[in-house]
Amino acid sequence: MGDDTLNILIGGSAGQGLVTLGQLLAKSLVRAGYSILVTQSYQSRIRGGHNTFAIRAGAEKIIAPREPVDVLVALDSDTVTLHQRELSSDGHIVLDATLVADSDFLLKVPFKELAQNKFSNIVALGVVGFLAGLSEGLMAKALDDFFGKKNANVALENKRALASAITWAAKHTKSGLKLPSIPNTSPRLMMNGNEAIALGALSVGIKFSAFYPMTPSTSINLNLTAHAKQMGLIVEQAEDEIAAINMAIGASFAGAPSMVATSGGGFALMVEGVSLAAMTETPLVVVVAQRPGPATGLPTRTEQADLEFVLYAGHGEFPRAIFAPGTVEECFHLTRRAFDLAERYQGPMFLLTDQFLADSYRTVIPFDVEKLPSVPVSTETAETTMYARYAVTESGISPRLLPGMTEHLVVADSDEHTEQGHITEDLSMRRQMVEKRLRKEKGIRTEVIPPDMEGEAQPDLLLVSWGSSKGAVLEAASHMRSNGARIATLHFSQVWPLIPDQFLKYLQDARQVISIESNATGQLAQLIRRETGFEIKKKVLRYDGLPITPESILRELNR
Amino acid sequence: MVAIDDYGHYETAWCPGCGNHSILEAVKKALAASQRKPHEVLFVSGIGQAAKAPHYLNANVFNGLHGRSLPVATGAKLANPELTVIAESGDGCNYGEGGNHFLAAIRRNIDITLLVHNNQVYGLTKGQASPTSLEGFVTKAQPEGVPSAPFNPTEVAVAMQAGFVARGFSGMINHLSDVIQQGIAHRGFAMIDILQPCVSFNKINTFTWYEKRCYDLSAVYDPTNWEAAMKVACEWGDKIPIGIIYRNERPPFEDHFPVLSQGPLSGRDVDRLTLKKIMERYG
Numbered sequence: 001m002g003d004d005t006l007n008i009l010i011g012g013s014a015g016q017g018l019v020t021l022g023q024l025l026a027k028s029l030v031r032a033g034y035s036i037l038v039t040q041s042y043q044s045r046i047r048g049g050h051n052t053f054a055i056r057a058g059a060e061k062i063i064a065p066r067e068p069v070d071v072l073v074a075l076d077s078d079t080v081t082l083h084q085r086e087l088s089s090d091g092h093i094v095l096d097a098t099l100v101a102d103s104d105f106l107l108k109v110p111f112k113e114l115a116q117n118k119f120s121n122i123v124a125l126g127v128v129g130f131l132a133g134l135s136e137g138l139m140a141k142a143l144d145d146f147f148g149k150k151n152a153n154v155a156l157e158n159k160r161a162l163a164s165a166i167t168w169a170a171k172h173t174k175s176g177l178k179l180p181s182i183p184n185t186s187p188r189l190m191m192n193g194n195e196a197i198a199l200g201a202l203s204v205g206i207k208f209s210a211f212y213p214m215t216p217s218t219s220i221n222l223n224l225t226a227h228a229k230q231m232g233l234i235v236e237q238a239e240d241e242i243a244a245i246n247m248a249i250g251a252s253f254a255g256a257p258s259m260v261a262t263s264g265g266g267f268a269l270m271v272e273g274v275s276l277a278a279m280t281e282t283p284l285v286v287v288v289a290q291r292p293g294p295a296t297g298l299p300t301r302t303e304q305a306d307l308e309f310v311l312y313a314g315h316g317e318f319p320r321a322i323f324a325p326g327t328v329e330e331c332f333h334l335t336r337r338a339f340d341l342a343e344r345y346q347g348p349m350f351l352l353t354d355q356f357l358a359d360s361y362r363t364v365i366p367f368d369v370e371k372l373p374s375v376p377v378s379t380e381t382a383e384t385t386m387y388a389r390y391a392v393t394e395s396g397i398s399p400r401l402l403p404g405m406t407e408h409l410v411v412a413d414s415d416e417h418t419e420q421g422h423i424t425e426d427l428s429m430r431r432q433m434v435e436k437r438l439r440k441e442k443g444i445r446t447e448v449i450p451p452d453m454e455g456e457a458q459p460d461l462l463l464v465s466w467g468s469s470k471g472a473v474l475e476a477a478s479h480m481r482s483n484g485a486r487i488a489t490l491h492f493s494q495v496w497p498l499i500p501d502q503f504l505k506y507l508q509d510a511r512q513v514i515s516i517e518s519n520a521t522g523q524l525a526q527l528i529r530r531e532t533g534f535e536i537k538k539k540v541l542r543y544d545g546l547p548i549t550p551e552s553i554l555r556e557l558n559r
Numbered sequence: 560m561v562a563i564d565d566y567g568h569y570e571t572a573w574c575p576g577c578g579n580h581s582i583l584e585a586v587k588k589a590l591a592a593s594q595r596k597p598h599e600v601l602f603v604s605g606i607g608q609a610a611k612a613p614h615y616l617n618a619n620v621f622n623g624l625h626g627r628s629l630p631v632a633t634g635a636k637l638a639n640p641e642l643t644v645i646a647e648s649g650d651g652c653n654y655g656e657g658g659n660h661f662l663a664a665i666r667r668n669i670d671i672t673l674l675v676h677n678n679q680v681y682g683l684t685k686g687q688a689s690p691t692s693l694e695g696f697v698t699k700a701q702p703e704g705v706p707s708a709p710f711n712p713t714e715v716a717v718a719m720q721a722g723f724v725a726r727g728f729s730g731m732i733n734h735l736s737d738v739i740q741q742g743i744a745h746r747g748f749a750m751i752d753i754l755q756p757c758v759s760f761n762k763i764n765t766f767t768w769y770e771k772r773c774y775d776l777s778a779v780y781d782p783t784n785w786e787a788a789m790k791v792a793c794e795w796g797d798k799i800p801i802g803i804i805y806r807n808e809r810p811p812f813e814d815h816f817p818v819l820s821q822g823p824l825s826g827r828d829v830d831r832l833t834l835k836k837i838m839e840r841y842g
Contacts, residue, residue, distance in 0.1 A: 189839075199837070202829070202837070203834060204829075205828075208634065210634070229817070229818065230830070231829070231834065232818045232827055233824070234637050236637070238630065239660060239663035240659055242630070243659070243660055246627040247634035249631055250631035251638040253634075253635055254639040254823070255639060255824065255826070256637075256639075272624055273627075276624050280623070366842070370831045374829050377825055402639075402823075403619035403639070403642060404601065404619060405823070407598045409597060409619050409620075410620075411619065412621045412622065415622060421620065423622065
């Protein structure tokens with residue numbers, strides 16, 4: 001898949017400043033006007049091990065990671081051993097002068113000499129940035145922003161190392177890896193999936209979040225915490241995930257739009273709380289950033305194996321919606337949508353992402369945060385003398401008052417309850433309440449986001465996917481199309497409820513349908529069969545903990 | 560003026576002679592004496608016979624999951640600090656299923672009053688041991704007698720320097736009501752362990768058993784002396800102290816959040832200009 005993008009893979013052990021280097025380089029590329037996509041792969045440890053930070057950059061919009069490496073930045077010898085074979089035919093290796101590697105395009109940089117043993121990662125930034133055609137000013141600005149005014153001296157030392165690296169590179173490199181230069185563009189952001197979820201939540205009026213740290217969800221909460229004071233919300237690190245979701249339910253009951261973010265294991269602890277939010281009809285947004293399970297699994301890798309878990313989580317029967325963003329932009333917009341639905345339908349709504357998307361920095365056009373509306377929290381004031389929190393209505397949605405905001409008493413119960421919210425064992429009331437809660441699904445079903453259908457009508461091959469693999473599937477399809485295949489893609493960014501009328505015809509009209517998922521059993525394919533009877537027989541499944549790439553799809557399809 | 564009658568009178572699902580009846584009366588008395596109107600009060604409870612108590616008075620109620628009344632109460636208090644928030648549940652709910660939340664609530668010192676109906680047995684599930692059951696207490700689930708040592712909530716709470724630690728007895732309604740009233744007035748986490756008989760499932764710790772042992776901490780007792788309070792908190796046997804065992808003036812959790820000085824979080828607009836600046840930092 002030769003193309004005009006540049007794929008830079010930085011490898012090293014934890015503690016070598018690899019992520020800092022990656023972020024500075026990525027930010028400089030974004031500011032220079034390029035589209036980027038970052039894939040982070042790291043081990044569950046604080047020091048040592050082998051981690052990578054890959055940046056694919058280009059002038060056109062980049063939607064997927066790429067496997068062949070154009071520039072391998074090796075901060076240690078393991079990186080050379082592990083990744084040398086991924087180099088493209090004219091791929092370069094940038095490495096320390098003391099390390100050994102076999103390549104026609106070897107750039108041995110005297111890290112120690114240029115960096116006084118301290119700023120190897122910044123020297124690498126200078127060299128790679130120079131190769132990519134980035135200006136010194138742009139990279140120096142990134143350093144200034146990173147260290148801030150408080151650490152101006154540290155920034156100065158780093159900038160010196162940067163300058164000497166660039167001078168060295170100018171003298172010792174001749175090859176042009178330079179990306180096409182880009183005319184001045186409108187402002188761009190560099191943002192990953194987790195940051196976009198936090199920003200989406202802030203923009204829609206989140207007022208409360210509680211969490212227990214768990215990779216890869218933690219940075220959602222940390223981003224909210226960073227802006228909590230300014231934006232007037234409370235973020236609390238709870239004693240456990242059970243406390244986190246119950247706190248969020250309590251806060252939401254009292255009128256604060258609330259969210260919890262976790263990963264599979266933490267969500268397992270929250271499950272009883274999901275049922276509580278449904279029974280008490282309390283708005284709640286739950287983000288599950290997936291990682292490979294079962295149990296602790298691969299804590300820092302990626303997978304899409306919790307679709308069925310999130311779909312069925314919580315005892316009893318109640319409606320829900322599950323969103324699965326495919327891009328950083330969708331992380332922002334679908335978070336907003338989840339809040340909106342949670343508030344209007346008064347119950348738990350879900351966002352399902354994964355480590356790949358959570359940590360994947362992308363170039364993003366700024367969101368119109370000044371104009372986007374906030375979530376409509378109840379401001380109703382019941383005029384009647386008798387207020388009934390769970391009044392039986394045709395839509396299933398009952399008038400919601402907030403406790404303490406009017407003279408009416410608001411009573412919510414996890415037991416089956418009367419319209420007034422009091423515990424009951426009146427079994428005809430039980431029937432009415434079950435039906436009332438389930439009627440809300442009718443409304444939710446009228447506003448399901450249809451899957452994206454792209455490509456030929458009645459194709460020879462239809463690729464079905466969901467969530468974070470969106471870009472990889474589109475790129476693989478486009479590659480096959482350029483080789484003459486009649487191909488289309490059907491991508492779901494909302495995976496529940498499924499509305500057969502929105503997509504069944506596409507499945508039936510294709511000569512062959514293949515589902516592409518990051519799990520071992522084809523969970524979306526099974527769900528589609530349950531809902532439509534249509535069986536997707538062929539599946540391309542990846543469950544080694546790494547994200548789906550266009551190449552990984554093509555390899556399987558060509559097998 | 561708020562009167563006891565404002566809190567209503569309801570039929571309950573409790574056994575005749577259950578200590579819950581007296582506790583409910585004491586709670587209503589304390590609320591009236593505190594001059595809190597029903598709509599200014601939020602009760603959060605868990606599951607168990609004690610957790611049904613909020614259904615039998617007029618107030619806002621969130622009757623949640625077993626063991627989880629404190630996290631819900633914490634969230635609600637943070638969303639609306641103007642509410643008087645009372646968590647009310649049994650010994651199994653608070654010291655067993657919700658033990659971690661009990662410890663965390665003490666550490667946070669959030670301005671919530673916790674009422675624990677402690678009858679040393681699981682009533683609603685028909686008579687298994689609770690975390691406070693005495694060693695050797697025989698039940699169908701522990702036929703050889705409870706093999707574990709009992710949990711002493713006041714000892715733990717005082718050891719952790721909780722803001723307000725008290726014990727009451729359902730057989731002394733006026734005393735209990737006074738303790739609850741002081742707990743509600745206390746700015747910070749107020750933990751009140753309330754001894755009560757279970758007439759159906761606890762034939763050992765009966766009304767008479769408690770009545771013989773409970774003694775009121777005298778007027779000269781100084782609950783701000785932590786060392787002395789530790790001794791009193793550990794006292795359990797032939798004599799059981801009731802009253803305010805320990806108190807301090809640690810700042811409540813809410814004081815750490817300047818955003819709460821402006822009242823409830825609901826209904827506040829998103830500061831879009833600030834948000835735009837935050838977004839631009841990603842540029």
